[in-house]
Amino acid sequence: MANSKKELTGWIVTCTENSMLLKTFAGEVRLQLQSSKGITQNQVKLNSFVKVIVLQKENIFEIEKIEVISESRDEFPLEPDIDYSKNLKVRHLWMRNEKMRALIMIRNQVLKYVSEFLDSNGFIQVQTPVITGTECVCSGSVFGMEYYGRTGVLNQSPWMYVDCIVNSGVEKVYAVMPSFRREEKQTAYHLSELWHIQCDQALITNEEAMQLEEKMICYVISHLLEKMESELNILGSNINALRQIAAPFERVDYDSAIKILKNSQIEIEWGKDLDKEEQTILSTKIGKPFFLYNPPFKTTNFFFRRDENRPEIAFTHDLYMPGVGEVIGGGERISDIDQLKKNMLEFGSMFDEYEWYLEGKKYGAIPHSGFNIGFDRLIMWIIGADDIREAVLFPRIPDCDIKP
Incomplete structure (x- = not known):
């Protein structure tokens, strides 16, 4: 040479x-x-x-x-041998560290591969509002705001608008948007500002949505391993575990999950929404990505379809990843407006707050399923982080300064 x-x-x-x-x-x-x-x-x-x-x-x-x-x-001012990943006061300086450069590259590529997969499967990307008029029945309270003399909130999720677009006749839709949730306490898994990828498709079932998700995850991981192994190593990813990811992922229905937990000496009754400890026990027992499906309806949201034969359960699912917990949540949307109103009454939701959403269901609503990818948690799982602050460039968490 x-x-x-x-x-x-x-x-x-x-x-x-x-x-x-x-x-x-x-x-x-x-x-x-x-x-x-x-x-x-x-x-x-x-x-x-x-x-x-x-x-x-x-x-x-x-x-x-x-x-x-x-x-x-x-x-x-930063010592070269100290890890400042969780010290948000110096995040603007920590950005020079090779870990942060690797994180920037990984986040970019994961979003690229998710978009590639969805685009190749016929999905259309849309942009939805950040400012809206009401909460969308998600975890965490809303951030209220004044909007030209009216009361507004920062959106918690794009699902309602993506639902509307599918119901207008666009078969496959996804949105990559920020969401805002007024979390009450700081944890290793929650953010007040987060990024979502909301995907909805007409005329598919809960099971078909799960199949789409597992194919997407496998697509993303295989391409990362092929193109980004150096960055994954810098961030401490478990490369060997990522190589084992393959579809189909295990399915565990809620009834079976309760039996697993009881056999693990956990006192739990049917109908309870699983807390973080119970999710962790399940994830440890199973040891790989799995879908938890058909939970009690009361632990989900009013817009999900119920099982006609067992109305106490809903056709929904969550995708759990080892070490992180829930990364994706979704299910079948209800298209029958009468049942939708009954569901809303059970959840204590006011019709006038969702007037426009209900009106869209009056004129031949399209049955469909949707799912929401917690992009930051997906990154957290991929890089093997134990705190979501390590997976985000400039995290916003409860009780933190908003600079940088």
Whole structure:
């Protein structure tokens, strides 16, 4: 291989008598200093942004010339051997760490692969409102706001608008949108500002929705392993576990889940919404991604279809991932307006608050199913994080400062 000259730009991370570590746009690279060229460690200041001309000799890069583009004005305050992933006060500086660069790349590619999968299966991407007039019956309270003299809220989920678009005759729809939930306490799994991918398709069942989801997850993981293994390793992903992901995922109905928990000495009665501890026990027992389906209707939402033979259960599901819990939730939407109103009364929902949604169901509503991907939790599972703050660039959580 012939020697060649290259131009590199980046920050000086470390510098010794013989070498310099440069953080470039493509990653970190080790460069050799040449005192014979008059280039010494005393000439450079750590964290300065520089342009260097290097002579490449196989895998060795020798500095021929160095130009300071932007000199660092002070010593960088973060210690190189400390992990600041959970310290949000310095997140703007921690962004320079190789973990954050890897996270940026992984989030970009996961969204790309999800979109590729949905696009190739005929889905149309839409944009839905962030400001709306009422809560959409999701977890967490709403953030209220004043909207030109009226009361408004920041949307908790795009589902109601995607539902409306499918009901207008667009067969397959998805939206990638931020959502806002006024969580009461800080946990390792919840955010106040989160990203959702809402997908709805006409004329499919709860089971068919689960099949679509597991195919999508397998598509995303296979492409990440092929293209992004270096970034996954930097973030601490369990590569071997990801290689084992394959469809079909195990299905566990709610009745069976209660039996598993009781056999694990957990005191639980049929009808209870599973808490985090119970979800963790189930995930540990099963040890791989699984769908929990057909739960009690009262633990779901008014817009889901009930089993006509067992009206106490709903045709819904949640996809659970080891170490994280619920990542996707969905099910069959109810298209019968009379049953929809009965469901709303059971949940204590007021008809006038959902007037436009109900009106859309009066004129030949289209049966369909939908699911909502918690994008940040999906990332959390992929990278093997134990706290959702490690999976988001600038997390918004209860009782935290909103800067940066």
